[in-house]
Amino acid sequence: MDASLILRVSAPLLLWVPMAVSVYLLIRGHNAPGGGFVGGLVASAGLVFYAISRGQEAALRAMRLPPASWCGIGLLTALGSGLLAWLDPSAGYLTHRWWFPDISVTLPLGTALVFDIGVYLTVIGTITAMVFALVGEETG
Amino acid sequence: MRQFLLASPILIPLVATAVTAMLWSRPAAQRRVGLVAATLLFATTLGLLGEVLSGGMVVGQMGNWPAPFGVTLVVDHLSAAMLVITGLMGLAVAVYAMGPRAEERDRAGFQPLFHALLLGVAGAFSTGDLFNLYVWFEVMLIASFGLLVLDRTREQLDGGIRYVMLNLVGTTFFLLAVGLLYGLTGTLNLADMARVAPGVENQGALAAAAVLLLVSFGAKAAVFPLFNWLPASYHTASMPVAAIFAALLTKVGVYAIIRVFTLVFAHDHALFGPLVGAIAMATMVVGVLGAAAHYDIRRILSFHIISQIGYMLVGVALMTPLAIAGSVLYVIHHIVVKANLFLVAGAVRQMGGSFALARLGGLWATAPLLGLLFLIPALSLAGIPPLSGFWGKLVVIRAGLEAEAFLLAGVALAVGLLTLYSMIKIWNEAFWKAAPEPAPAAGWTRAQRLATFAPIVLLCGVTLTIGFWAEPFAAFSIAAAESLLDREGYIAAVLGAQPTRLAEAVP
Numbered sequence: 001m002d003a004s005l006i007l008r009v010s011a012p013l014l015l016w017v018p019m020a021v022s023v024y025l026l027i028r029g030h031n032a033p034g035g036g037f038v039g040g041l042v043a044s045a046g047l048v049f050y051a052i053s054r055g056q057e058a059a060l061r062a063m064r065l066p067p068a069s070w071c072g073i074g075l076l077t078a079l080g081s082g083l084l085a086w087l088d089p090s091a092g093y094l095t096h097r098w099w100f101p102d103i104s105v106t107l108p109l110g111t112a113l114v115f116d117i118g119v120y121l122t123v124i125g126t127i128t129a130m131v132f133a134l135v136g137e138e139t140g
Numbered sequence: 141m142r143q144f145l146l147a148s149p150i151l152i153p154l155v156a157t158a159v160t161a162m163l164w165s166r167p168a169a170q171r172r173v174g175l176v177a178a179t180l181l182f183a184t185t186l187g188l189l190g191e192v193l194s195g196g197m198v199v200g201q202m203g204n205w206p207a208p209f210g211v212t213l214v215v216d217h218l219s220a221a222m223l224v225i226t227g228l229m230g231l232a233v234a235v236y237a238m239g240p241r242a243e244e245r246d247r248a249g250f251q252p253l254f255h256a257l258l259l260g261v262a263g264a265f266s267t268g269d270l271f272n273l274y275v276w277f278e279v280m281l282i283a284s285f286g287l288l289v290l291d292r293t294r295e296q297l298d299g300g301i302r303y304v305m306l307n308l309v310g311t312t313f314f315l316l317a318v319g320l321l322y323g324l325t326g327t328l329n330l331a332d333m334a335r336v337a338p339g340v341e342n343q344g345a346l347a348a349a350a351v352l353l354l355v356s357f358g359a360k361a362a363v364f365p366l367f368n369w370l371p372a373s374y375h376t377a378s379m380p381v382a383a384i385f386a387a388l389l390t391k392v393g394v395y396a397i398i399r400v401f402t403l404v405f406a407h408d409h410a411l412f413g414p415l416v417g418a419i420a421m422a423t424m425v426v427g428v429l430g431a432a433a434h435y436d437i438r439r440i441l442s443f444h445i446i447s448q449i450g451y452m453l454v455g456v457a458l459m460t461p462l463a464i465a466g467s468v469l470y471v472i473h474h475i476v477v478k479a480n481l482f483l484v485a486g487a488v489r490q491m492g493g494s495f496a497l498a499r500l501g502g503l504w505a506t507a508p509l510l511g512l513l514f515l516i517p518a519l520s521l522a523g524i525p526p527l528s529g530f531w532g533k534l535v536v537i538r539a540g541l542e543a544e545a546f547l548l549a550g551v552a553l554a555v556g557l558l559t560l561y562s563m564i565k566i567w568n569e570a571f572w573k574a575a576p577e578p579a580p581a582a583g584w585t586r587a588q589r590l591a592t593f594a595p596i597v598l599l600c601g602v603t604l605t606i607g608f609w610a611e612p613f614a615a616f617s618i619a620a621a622e623s624l625l626d627r628e629g630y631i632a633a634v635l636g637a638q639p640t641r642l643a644e645a646v647p
Contacts (some may be wrong), residue, residue, distance in 0.1 A: 068252075072162035081152055085203075086144060093147035094203040 015062065017047030026120050036116035040123025047124070048131050056132055064086035067132065071125030078118025081111040092119075144211050145191055146200045148633045149223050152177055153230075153259035160251040171238060171507035172259045176181045181258065182227035185220075192220040197623070198634045199268070207635045208332040209588045214634055217620035218468060222395055223267045224477050228602070229387040232595035236483055239592040240490055240584050245378060248290045254384070256283035263387045265395060267304065268634055270321065273396060275316050277360070281307050284389060287381045288373060292480030306369035307515050310359030312645035317352035324349065328467060330403055331634035334627055338407040350412065354397065361393025363453065364422035367446045374445075375438035375495075379486030382438065383639065386445055387479035390544040391471055394452045398467060401456045402624045417457035419533040424450030427556040435487045436496045437570065440562050441478070442630035444521065448474050454536050454552070455621070458543045464621035468536035469613060473520070473528040473606055480517040480599035484510070487592050488570055490584060502575030510564060511571045513593075516600045517565065517646045518605065522560035528606035530615065 029035025
């Protein structure tokens with residue numbers, strides 16, 4: 001790896017800061033601009049930085065699962081969130097279900113969030129798969 | 141239950157794509173998942189067809205957002221029939237793809253891409269929204285590009301790039317048309333658009349947008365003069381891929397033309413009828429002449445796809461109930477027959493060692509069963525009674541005569557003869573003449589042989605069923621045509637009796 005010393009040392013920071021921001025964006029998307037797609041893009045930017053500084057192998061290790069699996073899990077999550085709609089069989093697919101847990105702050109939880117998490121994972125899987133394929137061709 | 145059946149032709153391939161992508165390094169497991177998913181897809185599409193036949197059009201608003209604003213799925217007779225055919229083809233090709241060279245294909249990612257293609261096709265057939273149709277076209281385009289270059293050969297990349305370039309131009313036209321139509325009508329929901337379109341002040345601009353749509357759908361359907369991408373790319377694909385492309389991709393374009401021009405632009409038929417009629421005739425003639433000039437089975441079959449697309453457009457050209465019924469019947473018959481011919485071509489390649497007619501020969505002596513299985517779809521394609529193609533052609537030509545479009549009917553008849561010529565050419569060269577050199581021994585296992593021939597026999601069975609028992613299929617086509625021409629019924633089913641309008645929704 002011919003990445004500079006500064007880049008190599010700051011690599012973990014460049015991974016985890018975008019990760020934290022991406023999760024913030026994901027949850028913020030509930031009521032404000034943001035959401036799974038933007039969050040996923042930011043998270044994959046972090047992973048791509050990590051791959052540039054520490055090598056693709058290290059980035060794949062940090063991801064634990066291959067990008068295709070991230071994609072698959074994301075798709076299944078998004079798809080599963082819509083299935084709850086059929087608690088009422090006449091409702092259209094993807095109809096939101098809401099849950100208001102009885103705690104001191106108002107915290108409405110809905111299947112829309114689950115859908116967004118699915119989008120988030122799918123975007124991470126897709127972007128990293130594409131970028132890693134291109135980077136791999138360059139070095140290999 | 142209706143809502144579940146409505147969404148499942150999209151959900152099942154989506155799950156299959158996700159799961160097979162997760163099983164990336166285990167091709168055997170992928171194949172099993174793929175087969176189960178294809179079977180389930182076929183079963184649910186049959187269920188959906190039953191639901192449409194018994195209870196009429198199935199409509200669903202995804203996420204319960206009301207009609208002109210949300211994502212609408214609509215399945216009427218035509219959509220249901222197309223979905224069933226998609227399921228049948230998915231199943232046949234999923235089995236066929238377990239034949240020779242399955243391992244290599246699956247390692248290159250055949251399964252996720254194949255199911256993604258089915259996802260795009262099923263989505264395009266069930267959506268009731270013009271922009272969503274565009275999205276499903278894109279899903280199909282991406283998946284089909286991946287499938288086309290599966291073997292990563294130079295030839296395939298060359299064909300693939302032409303395919304993607306021309307299709308991208310087509311979808312760009314589509315996007316432009318969507319933008320223009322939204323500007324003119326203020327809606328993207330097809331039913332709402334159909335309600336608003338006749339009252340639009342600037343009918344000239346509306347017609348221009350319709351022509352843009354015709355160009356982009358026509359490029360998808362490979363009509364004259366936008367068909368060049370098809371013979372440039374199809375013959376490079378591996379056989380299961382070529383079969384599913386031949387069966388479904390161009391037909392999505394035909395479906396889109398039928399849907400949009402019978403629903404949204406029906407009031408402007410005086411302009412588009414003759415235009416589509418001329419395109420249909422040119423497509424029939426050019427395709428069949430192209431086929432006559434070629435001596436490679438795959439290229440001959442590719443040109444025949446183009447030629448047959450012309451017949452399917454006759455319905456839109458004439459817009460009489462009988463003509464549209466003919467188009468529907470023709471699409472159903474053609475998908476089965478054409479995919480089957482590609483499957484047979486793959487088997488010919490396996491047993492005779494080549495696709496080039498010059499190097500084939502003597503297959504009737506060595507493989508008489510294959511010869512029989514070739515003759516059924518080939519003669520059906522040419523329209524020999526009592527096979528399925530005869531009824532398709534009969535209805536189309538009769539509709540032409542009834543509407544006094546004698547030129548159109550005459551061209552359709554003549555093209556049928558030329559089709560017979562190229563089918564007989566394949567028969568003479570590959571099956572009848574003496575083998576120029578002894579064919580290499582077909583090295584395949586029993587399981588591979590079964591996987592290759594089971595779908596061919598199944599599809600031959602379907603062709604024969606339509607041929608000998610045409611009554612229910614003809615009745616269904618007429619019902620489909622009636623529901624296509626009943627625009628008010630479609631609009632009422634999607635929007636409800638009193639449609640919500642933006643001005644009323646936002647105070």
